[in-house]
Every structure is written in structure tokens, then in C-alpha cells.
Amino acid sequence: MMMLLVPLLVISILKCTISTGIVCPDQCTCNKSSNIEDYANHFHSKQPVAVHCLLGGLKDKNFAKLVQRLPSGTTTLWVVGSEINPNNFSMSEEFIRLNQLQHLHLIRCGLYSLGKRVLVKMKNLNTLHLEENLISHIGPDTFDNTEQLQKLVLRNNNLPLDALPTGSFAYLKSLQILDLSYNKKRGPFAANIFSGLINLRQLALDGDLLMQQDWRAFDDLPNIEKLLLHNCEISSSPPEYALRKNIRLKHLDLSANALTSTDLGYLIGRLPAIEELNISKNRRLLTELTAGAFAHARLKSLNLAGNGLGQLTNASSYQQQHHSALMTLLNGSRLEQINLCNNGFQQFQSSMLVSSQKTISKLSLCGNQLRFVDDQMTKDMYKLNLLDLSDNRIETLPIHLPSQFSNLVLLNLSGNAISTLHPEHMHSLKKLKVLDISRCKLTQLPGYMLDLTNSFDQIYLHDNPWSCRCEVGPLKKFLQKNKHKHSLRQVQCITPKDMQGLSVISIDEQNSNCILGHAQQSTRLKSKSSLFVIIIGMTLIVLLVNVTIVILCIYNRPNGTYRTHEENDERCHILDLPVSQTAVVKSLSPKSKQLLSDNSVTL
Known part of the structure; x- marks a missing residue:
């Protein structure tokens, strides 16, 4: 008994300790765990503790x-x-007392500055997130004694990047990721602004004005591998020296700028290690076309989304201009991934990918105007295993999908007008692991169809107009069986109205009522069927009786004869025979006797 009381006492003490805020502040959660035993294990073994304070409303005093x-x-x-x-x-x-802190996130906290030497005792600090504050100043000694810091995020602040002095980040010898996106910048960077960042691997300057002379700043980043320059108002060809010293650069984001394919061709040609290029939403991309602009680069992934490559004015211009524009850009390339989303394609043929047709493994065609899927879409794309057709206008799929679909591992059909699926579709998707058919127009899926998806790792079904009448049974059973798959959450009823918004998996009572109603309906159907059989039987009996009567009448009817006046006279004379001739009368046939009788009565 005592052995049982001791653990209960310990748990009670821990609950009390936590509830008073001594171990974990009232405004926060610790270790993201509500399990007291787990918390006790962390507490006694002095394992790392994660504290999350997400309620807001903190001022200087209560934050201290x-x-x-x-x-x-x-x-x-x-x-x-x-x-x-x-x-x-x-x-x-x-x-200063938090000398064991490794990861610090102070987001939307109204910070104006970092103060002086506040981080000096945080020798173990590895990650510092300060985004969405009001920071307008960092001093040369702000990051003193933070040699272990590897990630610094200062995006969405008020830092005047053009006013930061040389060597502002010189103490950050171990820094690998620096994000200065969406700050204030009206002029060029100070000379050698990034000096000392010899280990930096990723730099983000999204939304910051990049001037021609700013390309020099990247010369101090010999080990940079990822450079993000989204929406930096780059509208002129980069200078000849741009990025020449960044020979390890693998990923370059130049999206939402105004560069031509000629500008990009020159720039990419200087990067021997480049693998990923994002040039989506470059409004001048098609003004100058350079054949094989990316042929000499080792590009594996190219993002061309939002460049109007498929928008048409008439059929001839669509075929001659836009198709040829894409083919011109891709000529000679050997891509593995390509993003052609939001380009206005009404039809797509894999031949437009020219030399990359047989090397691409991931094709994204989301947000276009495609209405159908045919063999030409993926013809000869033998390595294709990820296909994104989301947010198009596809209403039906061909019963026999293109043969290349058999190699797909991921298929995204979300946001289309698909209302039915055929079992043959699932049989065609032999290797599929992830299927997204969310945001379509599916109202029900039969049980045998859902059974064919058991081999999928994830299937997304949410935001369809699911009908939760009797036909929802197979879908509900499928959800219950696969509720461990996070993609099946939030599958809700749309009809009938009294069940709208309910989770399909939680409609026990309604489902049982549906079963009862189904039984009652079956009983009514059986009653109607029985009544129908009785009516048919009675009708047949009446018909049989009538037919029998008709047949009897036909067989028992007297033979038809033509009688003359003489015959009638003879009949009359027979009635006047004397009694002595009775024997003669007796010798007559029954019919003759009947005639005699009838005539005598009549007389």
C-alpha cells in the first residue's frame, strides 16, 4: 500500500509545483507535454527543457x-x-542567467534593439529568431561572445541595412544562416558588410532593394550555397563580376524581379555548382529569348511559375509563340524538376519539355486551365514520379490513365472539378503513396474504391461536398480504419444541412438512424412487393377463369343449322301426335325431346 502511495504523493507534489508556476511560469507550457510522469522524468534527469509562452500581453515587469x-x-x-x-x-x-539557452525565439515582442552585451553569457546559443519586431539598431558588440550562433533571423524589422557599419556581423564566425529580409534599405550596402561570415551557407535578402554595386557584397561569402533575392527590384542585367566568387552556390532565388532570359543566361553561366533556380514571376522573361539559356548549367530544378508561358490570344499564337518560348528556354537542359504553375496553359504536351522530357521526375502544372488528361501530357516521361495537377479545370479522368502514371509516387488532383473516380484509376496507380483529391466535387466513394487505397501512405479527402446520408458508411469505415493518417482529418459532411460541418468519423448516432431508416425502407419495399405479387396473382386467376368459361362456351355451344319453314311446320305437327304414338316420341333424341318440351310450354 505504501509503495502505491509514494508515486501518487510525488505526482501530487509535481502538480502543485507546476500549478504554482515555480517550475513552469503560468503564462507558458514546458516541454509541450501534459503528461506529469514525462515531465517528472525531464525534471529529475535534468534533460533539456523547452518553454513556450504564446499568450502575449507581456510587458517589461512581467517578462522579467x-x-x-x-x-x-x-x-x-x-x-x-x-x-x-x-x-x-x-x-x-x-x-544573462540563461547560460544553458540554445534556441531563443522572441517574435512579435515589440523589441526596438538588442541592448548591449545582453547575449554575452549565452555561450551555447545556437539559434536566435527575432523576426517581426521593431529593431532599428544593432551595435558592433551586440553579438560579442556568441561564437556558437549558427542561425540568426532578423526579417521584418526596421533595420536600415544601408546604414549598418562594416563588420556588423564579424563576431559571428560560426553563423550558417542569416535572414535580413523585409527591412529598410534605400541605398547600397556598406563596403564589406558581410565580412567575417566565412561559414555562411544561406543568406536571405527578400524584399530588400538590391542595387548594382551591392553584388560586390557577396564576394565576402565564399561558402554561400543558397542566396534568396526574391522581389529585390532587380531590373537590369547584373554586372560582369556578379557572383563570380560564389562558386559553391547551388540554390539561387531571383523570383518576382524583372530579368530577361538573356540576363539570366549570363548570370547562371558563371555558377558551376548551380542546381536550383527560381525565376518565377519575372515580368520581362519573355521579352528577350536566348535559345538554350540554361543548357550549359547543371540545373536540376527550374521554377518558371507565373511567367505567362501558356496564356493565349488565339490558337496560332499559342502554338507558335508560347510553346516555342518554353521550348527555346529549355533546349539543351537536363532538368529533374520543373514548376510551370500559373502559366495559363489550356493544354500541355510533354514534347514542350524538349531535352528534359525524359529526365524530369517532378512536374508541377498547378493553377493552369487544363481541362483534361491525355497520353500527350506525360508521353515518354519515363522517370516521372511526382505530378501536380492541382487547381485546374479537370472534370473527369480517362478510365485508362496514361501509362506513365503507373510510376507515380505522388499525384495531386486537388482543387479540380472531379466528381467521380473509376476503380481502374487505382489499379493504374501501382506505385502511388500519396494521393490528394481534396477540394474536388466528390460526394461519395464506394467501399471497394477506398479499399484500393489501403497501400497509400496518405490520401487527402478534405473539403469535398461529402454526402452523409446512408451512402457515407464505406467512407466512415475507411476513415476509422486509417485514422492514424493525419491527411484524413477534417473530412466533414456538407449534406444534408442538419449534418453540415460534422466530422464524418463522428456521426455515430446519425449513421445508426440511417441504418434504421434503411431497414424501415426495406420493410416498406418488401410490403409493396408482396402487395404487387398478390395483385398480379389475382389478375392471373381472373384471367384464367374467364379463359376457361370462354373455352367451355365454345365447346358446349349447339351446332349451327339453317332451318326452313317446312322444318318448323314439322315440329308443330309433332306436337299434335296422338297418345298411341308415344313410343315414337320416346325414341327421339334428348335434344328433340327438349325441343318438344320447350315448344309445348310456349304454346
């Missing part, structure tokens, strides 16, 4: 108290404000 109450083993701290209830505090010396 929160920091003081953090567990001594805290290695991860999230403090996030909301738009409704933002935080508003400043960095204080309270952080």
Missing part, C-alpha cells in the same frame, strides 16, 4: 518575472505575441 521563473535547465525559449495581444518589452540583463 517570467525569465526569473524559468527552469534552470531551459534550453529552448519561445516568446511569441499575437496581433490581438502583442508583447511589448525590451531585452534585459535577466537573460
Whole structure:
């Protein structure tokens, strides 16, 4: 008995401790666990503690108290404000005691600056997220003694990037990821702004103005592998020296700028290691076309989304201009992935991919105007295993899908007008692991169809107009059987109205009523069937009786004869015979006797 009481006592003490906020502040959750035993294991073994404070509303005083109450083993701290209830505090010396902190996230906290040497004792700090604040200043000693910091995110602040002094990040010798996106910049960078970042692998400057002379700043990043320059107002050809020293650059994002294919061809040609290029939404891409612009690069992935490659004015211009534009760009390339979403294609043929037709494994055609799927769409694409056809206008699929679909591992058909699927579709998708048919017009799926999807790792069915009448049974059973698959959550009823918004998997009572109604309906059908049989039987009996009567009448009717006046006279004379001639009368036939009798009565 005592052995049972001791654990209960320990758990009670832990509950009390947590509820008073001594171990975990009231405004926060620790370790993301509501299990007391798990928390006890972390507490006694001094394992790393993650603290999340996501309620907002923190000011300087209560934030200082929160920091003081953090567990001594805290290695991860999230403090996030909301738009409704933002935080508003400043960095204080309270952080000095958090010498075990490795990951710090202070997001939407109203920070104006980082203070002086606030991070000096955080020798183990690895990740620092300060996005969506009001930071307008960082000093040269802000990151002093933070040699272990590998990731720094300062996006969406008020930092004047053109006013940051040389060497602002010089102490960050181990930094690998730096995000300065969406800050303030009106002029060029200071000379050698990125000096000292010899280990930097990824730099994000999205939304920051990039001037011609700013390309020099990248010379101090010899090991950069990923450069993100989305929406940087780049409208002129980069200078000849641009990126020449970044020979390890693999991923380059130049989307939402105004570069031509000629500009891009020159720039990409200087990058021997380039593998991924994003040039989506470049409004001048088609103004100058260079044949085989990417042929000499080792590109594996190319994003051409939103460039109007498929928009047409008439059939001839569509065939001659837009098809040839894509073919001109891709000529000589050996891509593995291509994104052609939001280009206005009404039809697509794999031959448009020219030399990449047989090498592409991932094809994205989302957000176009495709209405059908045919063999020409994926012809000769033997390596294709991921196909995205989402948000098109496809209403039906051919019963026999193109043969290349048999190699697909992922198929995305979401956001189309598909209302039915055929069992042959599932048989054709022999290797499929992920199927997305969400946001379509499916109202029901038969049980045998769903059984064919058991081999899928994920199937997305949400946001369809599911009917939760009697036919929902197979879908509900399927959801119950596969509820461990996160993709099957949020599958809701749309009809009938009284069940709209209910989760299909939770309609037990309604489903039982449906079964009862089905039984009652079956009983009514049986009753109607029985009544129908009785009526048919009675009708047949009446018909049989009538037929029998007719037959009897036909067989028993007297033979038809023609009688003359003499015969009638003879009949009359027979009635006047004397009694002595009775024997003669007796010798007459029964019919003759009847005639005599009738005539005598008549007389």
C-alpha cells in the first residue's frame, strides 16, 4: 500500500509545483507535454527543457518575472505575441542567467534593439529568431561572445541595412544562416558588410532593394550555397563580376524581379555548382529569348511559375509563340524538376519539355486551365514520379490513365472539378503513396474504391461536398480504419444541412438512424412487393377463369343449322301426335325431346 502511495504523493507534489508556476511560469507550457510522469522524468534527469509562452500581453515587469521563473535547465525559449495581444518589452540583463539557452525565439515582442552585451553569457546559443519586431539598431558588440550562433533571423524589422557599419556581423564566425529580409534599405550596402561570415551557407535578402554595386557584397561569402533575392527590384542585367566568387552556390532565388532570359543566361553561366533556380514571376522573361539559356548549367530544378508561358490570344499564337518560348528556354537542359504553375496553359504536351522530357521526375502544372488528361501530357516521361495537377479545370479522368502514371509516387488532383473516380484509376496507380483529391466535387466513394487505397501512405479527402446520408458508411469505415493518417482529418459532411460541418468519423448516432431508416425502407419495399405479387396473382386467376368459361362456351355451344319453314311446320305437327304414338316420341333424341318440351310450354 505504501509503495502505491509514494508515486501518487510525488505526482501530487509535481502538480502543485507546476500549478504554482515555480517550475513552469503560468503564462507558458514546458516541454509541450501534459503528461506529469514525462515531465517528472525531464525534471529529475535534468534533460533539456523547452518553454513556450504564446499568450502575449507581456510587458517589461512581467517578462522579467517570467525569465526569473524559468527552469534552470531551459534550453529552448519561445516568446511569441499575437496581433490581438502583442508583447511589448525590451531585452534585459535577466537573460544573462540563461547560460544553458540554445534556441531563443522572441517574435512579435515589440523589441526596438538588442541592448548591449545582453547575449554575452549565452555561450551555447545556437539559434536566435527575432523576426517581426521593431529593431532599428544593432551595435558592433551586440553579438560579442556568441561564437556558437549558427542561425540568426532578423526579417521584418526596421533595420536600415544601408546604414549598418562594416563588420556588423564579424563576431559571428560560426553563423550558417542569416535572414535580413523585409527591412529598410534605400541605398547600397556598406563596403564589406558581410565580412567575417566565412561559414555562411544561406543568406536571405527578400524584399530588400538590391542595387548594382551591392553584388560586390557577396564576394565576402565564399561558402554561400543558397542566396534568396526574391522581389529585390532587380531590373537590369547584373554586372560582369556578379557572383563570380560564389562558386559553391547551388540554390539561387531571383523570383518576382524583372530579368530577361538573356540576363539570366549570363548570370547562371558563371555558377558551376548551380542546381536550383527560381525565376518565377519575372515580368520581362519573355521579352528577350536566348535559345538554350540554361543548357550549359547543371540545373536540376527550374521554377518558371507565373511567367505567362501558356496564356493565349488565339490558337496560332499559342502554338507558335508560347510553346516555342518554353521550348527555346529549355533546349539543351537536363532538368529533374520543373514548376510551370500559373502559366495559363489550356493544354500541355510533354514534347514542350524538349531535352528534359525524359529526365524530369517532378512536374508541377498547378493553377493552369487544363481541362483534361491525355497520353500527350506525360508521353515518354519515363522517370516521372511526382505530378501536380492541382487547381485546374479537370472534370473527369480517362478510365485508362496514361501509362506513365503507373510510376507515380505522388499525384495531386486537388482543387479540380472531379466528381467521380473509376476503380481502374487505382489499379493504374501501382506505385502511388500519396494521393490528394481534396477540394474536388466528390460526394461519395464506394467501399471497394477506398479499399484500393489501403497501400497509400496518405490520401487527402478534405473539403469535398461529402454526402452523409446512408451512402457515407464505406467512407466512415475507411476513415476509422486509417485514422492514424493525419491527411484524413477534417473530412466533414456538407449534406444534408442538419449534418453540415460534422466530422464524418463522428456521426455515430446519425449513421445508426440511417441504418434504421434503411431497414424501415426495406420493410416498406418488401410490403409493396408482396402487395404487387398478390395483385398480379389475382389478375392471373381472373384471367384464367374467364379463359376457361370462354373455352367451355365454345365447346358446349349447339351446332349451327339453317332451318326452313317446312322444318318448323314439322315440329308443330309433332306436337299434335296422338297418345298411341308415344313410343315414337320416346325414341327421339334428348335434344328433340327438349325441343318438344320447350315448344309445348310456349304454346
